[in-house]
Amino acid sequence: MSAADSLSENSLDARSPTPSTDVDEYGAQEYGLATIGVRAGQSRSPEGEHNDPIFTTSSFVFESAAQAKSRFVDDAEGNVYSRFTNPTVRTFEERLAALEGGRHGTGTASGMAAILSVGLTTLKAGDHVVASSSLFGSTVTLLKKTFARFGVTTTFVPLSDLEAWRNAITPNTRLLYAETPSNPLCELCDIEALSELAKSSGALLAIDNCFCTPVLQRPLEFGADIVIHSATKFLDGQGRCVGGAIVHNSDELKDELVGFMRSAGPAMSPFNAWVFLKGLETLKIRMREHCASTQTLAEWLVLHPAVAKVHYPGLLDHPQHDLAVKQQSGFGGVLSFEVKGSRDDAWTVVDNTKIISITANLDRKSVV
Numbered sequence: 001m002s003a004a005d006s007l008s009e010n011s012l013d014a015r016s017p018t019p020s021t022d023v024d025e026y027g028a029q030e031y032g033l034a035t036i037g038v039r040a041g042q043s044r045s046p047e048g049e050h051n052d053p054i055f056t057t058s059s060f061v062f063e064s065a066a067q068a069k070s071r072f073v074d075d076a077e078g079n080v081y082s083r084f085t086n087p088t089v090r091t092f093e094e095r096l097a098a099l100e101g102g103r104h105g106t107g108t109a110s111g112m113a114a115i116l117s118v119g120l121t122t123l124k125a126g127d128h129v130v131a132s133s134s135l136f137g138s139t140v141t142l143l144k145k146t147f148a149r150f151g152v153t154t155t156f157v158p159l160s161d162l163e164a165w166r167n168a169i170t171p172n173t174r175l176l177y178a179e180t181p182s183n184p185l186c187e188l189c190d191i192e193a194l195s196e197l198a199k200s201s202g203a204l205l206a207i208d209n210c211f212c213t214p215v216l217q218r219p220l221e222f223g224a225d226i227v228i229h230s231a232t233k234f235l236d237g238q239g240r241c242v243g244g245a246i247v248h249n250s251d252e253l254k255d256e257l258v259g260f261m262r263s264a265g266p267a268m269s270p271f272n273a274w275v276f277l278k279g280l281e282t283l284k285i286r287m288r289e290h291c292a293s294t295q296t297l298a299e300w301l302v303l304h305p306a307v308a309k310v311h312y313p314g315l316l317d318h319p320q321h322d323l324a325v326k327q328q329s330g331f332g333g334v335l336s337f338e339v340k341g342s343r344d345d346a347w348t349v350v351d352n353t354k355i356i357s358i359t360a361n362l363d364r365k366s367v368v
């Protein structure tokens with residue numbers, strides 16, 4: 001029996017039922033992820049459209065000066081300007097939050113804008129971050145260069161080494177930051193163990209869930225405080241738009257993010273939000289297909305005489321296969337492998353692939 005068979009079809013839904021969410025009725029646990037991905041967050045306009053509309057408007061009209069004042073100054077409900085809120089972006093935020101089992105979502109201009117926004121709303125000068133050393137390259141640069149300039153220091157630790165995380169914590173540590181599984185070696189961290197560590201040290205745990213998506217892993221259910229996405233990757237899944245998102249359960253962080261988006265402005269465009277909404281509608285079936293074809297490819301590569309090593313959590317000899325079974329409901333759409341020989345030999349393989357694109361994105365036809 002292959003490892004893929006050990007996960008039943010149904011278990012490709014996230015493992016546990018959705019916890020309470022006030023996002024909307026579709027976040028409730030009687031709906032499956034496929035339904036939530038199509039329906040959550042939709043609010044029809046008086047036109048009664050079936051599909052989600054795109055609100056391509058930069059500002060919104062007020063009925064009176066008094067209404068303008070109450071929305072601008074008193075934070076009354078209602079749209080003002082698309083840097084603050086936009087109905088299409090809000091639908092995306094609510095749908096993704098419902099998929100992650102979270103109460104609040106914020107769409108951002110890119111995945112990096114999401115990470116920047118989390119840093120700037122949760123950290124201040126003098127604070128310390130413990131981060132995995134296996135992070136997306138721009139995230140490392142952001143922590144090492146940009147945040148450091150503002151007095152936030154970071155210690156990088158091996159992703160799967162819980163003792164190293166524990167030892168790196170200082171009295172000033174306010175944020176633990178990880179991607180799991182990592183790119184490209186597909187290492188994992190135990191989200192539940194890291195969340196306990198974060199709680200006992202007064203820090204928040206943020207997980208970049210880009211590789212799994214909520215279809216395969218819902219970090220909030222294992223105690224993570226913040227989930228981050230590059231919507232550019234599997235959420236779109238078709239290589240069309242750049243965007244990002246933040247999902248969490250904290251009313252306090254929600255207020256911080258609303259204020260931050262309004263004054264700093266890394267907002268998602270309504271057109272991109274609409275494209276991502278269409279991506280979310282097919283996310284579950286795409287992720288299921290990604291898992292199946294990546295497992296087949298991994299098992300084929302293992303037997304290939306020119307391949308030295310395959311990194312994929314769905315292989316039984318992956319060092320953290322059991323952890324993947326515990327916290328993921330599928331092994332994901334990304335693998336990496338090492339070919340025997342030199343770097344030139346590896347590049348020869350890359351240059352001779354057919355159909356596959358050599359590109360910097362994750363979707364069903366990329367090699368990076």
Ligand SMILES: *Cc1c(COP(=O)(O)O)cnc(C)c1O
Nearest residue numbers: 110111112136208210230232243
């Ligand atoms: C691509 C990526 C990001 C950055 O997202 P952008 O949308 O490109 O800004 C962050 N984290 C991971 C894991 C990524 O793969």
